[in-house]
Amino acid sequence: MDKKTIKDIEVAGKTVLVRVDFNVPRNKETGEITNDNRIVAALPTLKYLLAEGPKAIVLFSHLGKVKTEEDKAKNDLAVVAPRLSELLGVDVKFVNCTRGAELENAVKEANNGQVILVQNTRYEAGESKNDPELGKYWASLGDVFVEDAFGSVHRAHASTAGIPAHLPSAAGFLVEKEIAYIGKAVSNPERPMVAILGGAKVSDKILVIENLLKIADKVIVGGGMTYTFMKAMGHNIGNSLVEEDRIEVAKEIIAKGGDKLILPVDSVINNAFAETGDIKVCGEDVPEGYMGLDIGPKSVENIKNALAGAKTVIWNGPMGVFEMEPFAKGTIAVCEALANLDDANTIIGGGDSAAAVMQLGYADKVSHISTGGGASLEYMEGKVLPGIAAIDDK
Structure with missing residues (x-):
C-alpha cells in the first residue's frame, strides 16, 4: 500500500483526530445499539494510538441520515460513548456539539490520551457538502489525522476528505486492511x-x-x-x-x-x-x-x-x-x-x-x-x- 499508515506517523504528545465509523444499528423503540461490530472494528487502531502516548484522541463519526430536527434527536451519537468506553477500557468524554467553545475547550484541556467523541458530524449541514470552512475548522482542533472509517471513504465529506486537506494524515489499521x-x-x-x-x-x-x-x-x-x-x-x-x-x-x-x-x-x-x-x-x-x-x-x-x-x-x-x-x-x-x-x-x-x-x-x-x-x-x-x-x- 502506497499510503501512510499509523505506524508511519508520530503521535506522542499530539492531538490525533480520527474518523471512525460508528454508524451502528439501533433498536427503533429503545435506541439501544443492537450490533457493536463497527465499534469493535475501530479498537485495534484506537488501542495502538493510546499506547503511543498522545495528548488526546478526538473521534468523528456520522450516525444515520440527518435532515430534520427529528433526525437529530433520533441519531444522537451519545449512545456510542458508554459502549466504546466499556470496550476500550478507558473513559470516553462525549461532547454534545460539533463546533464552538465547548468542543474547543474539551480538546484544549485534554491530556494523557483522553478520548473525546464529538457529536454526529451530520449535525453540520456542511459535512456532506465537504464545506471547506468546516473541514478547516475541524482540522484546527488537532495535529494529525487518521482515516479509519472505510464505510465512509467513498464519500467526499468534510470529515473524510476535508480534514486531511489541512493535516498530516495516515490510514488506520481497518482502512489499511480493507485496502x-x-x-x-x-x-x-x-x-x-x-x-x-x-x-x-x-x-x-x-x-x-x-x-x-x-x-x-x-x-x-x-x-x-x-x-x-x-x-x-x-x-x-x-x-x-x-x-x-x-x-x-x-x-x-x-x-x-x-x-x-x-x-x-x-x-x-x-x-x-x-x-x-x-x-x-x-x-x-x-x-x-x-x-x-x-x-x-x-x-x-x-x-x-x-x-x-x-x-x-x-x-x-x-x-x-x-x-x-x-x-x-x-x-x-x-x-x-x-x-x-x-x-x-x-x-x-x-x-x-x-x-x-x-x-x-x-x-x-x-x-x-x-x-x-x-x-x-x-x-x-x-x-x-x-x-x-x-x-x-x-
Whole structure:
C-alpha cells in the first residue's frame, strides 16, 4: 500500500483526530445499539494510538441520515460513548456539539490520551457538502489525522476528505486492511479469481460487473437481479423482480461476458413473497403467478464447480431472500463453498452478504469481511475513493 499508515506517523504528545465509523444499528423503540461490530472494528487502531502516548484522541463519526430536527434527536451519537468506553477500557468524554467553545475547550484541556467523541458530524449541514470552512475548522482542533472509517471513504465529506486537506494524515489499521484485501483482489489477484455478485438490482452492480469481467476469470450472478438477465435472454420470469429499464444493459453484459459470465439455470419459486405457499424448483422459465426467490440446486452445483481451485474470491450480495429459511439455501451453499476452499483469499464485500455470512455462522471461515458495503462496491468498480485519495502518500 502506497499510503501512510499509523505506524508511519508520530503521535506522542499530539492531538490525533480520527474518523471512525460508528454508524451502528439501533433498536427503533429503545435506541439501544443492537450490533457493536463497527465499534469493535475501530479498537485495534484506537488501542495502538493510546499506547503511543498522545495528548488526546478526538473521534468523528456520522450516525444515520440527518435532515430534520427529528433526525437529530433520533441519531444522537451519545449512545456510542458508554459502549466504546466499556470496550476500550478507558473513559470516553462525549461532547454534545460539533463546533464552538465547548468542543474547543474539551480538546484544549485534554491530556494523557483522553478520548473525546464529538457529536454526529451530520449535525453540520456542511459535512456532506465537504464545506471547506468546516473541514478547516475541524482540522484546527488537532495535529494529525487518521482515516479509519472505510464505510465512509467513498464519500467526499468534510470529515473524510476535508480534514486531511489541512493535516498530516495516515490510514488506520481497518482502512489499511480493507485496502490490502480488496485493493489486491482488484489490482493484482492470485488466480484463478472468481467474483460472485448477488442482490436485488442490476443498477446497483452494473459498473462492478463490467469492471470485474475485465479482471476476474469467472463472474457469477445470482439474487434478485437474475431475473432482469433472464428476461434479457427471452425467458419468462413470472412475477419475479425485474428492472425493465436495465434489460438492454443486461443484454450488453451477457454479450461482453461470454463464457466468463455464469448465470443461474434454475430457481426456487413461490406464489407469494412469503415463507409459506406453493414453493418449488423450476428451470430458467418462471411460470405465471410465481416469483423467483433463490437460486436452484443446479445453479448451486454450477457455482461449486466454478469455485473449484479458485485462489481469490470476491462475493457481494446474497443469492436469494436468505432472511426467509426456504430461500436461504443458495446463500448458505456459497458460504459453505467459500469455507471449504483451500488456500484461497475469500473476501465478503460488506452489506447484505456480510450480514448473511455472520448470521449464518461463517464469519470465521472467510479471509475478510468488509466493513463498507458502498465503499467496497465502488472500490470493485475501480473508482478512486476520496477518503483514501486524501491520505498522505508514503
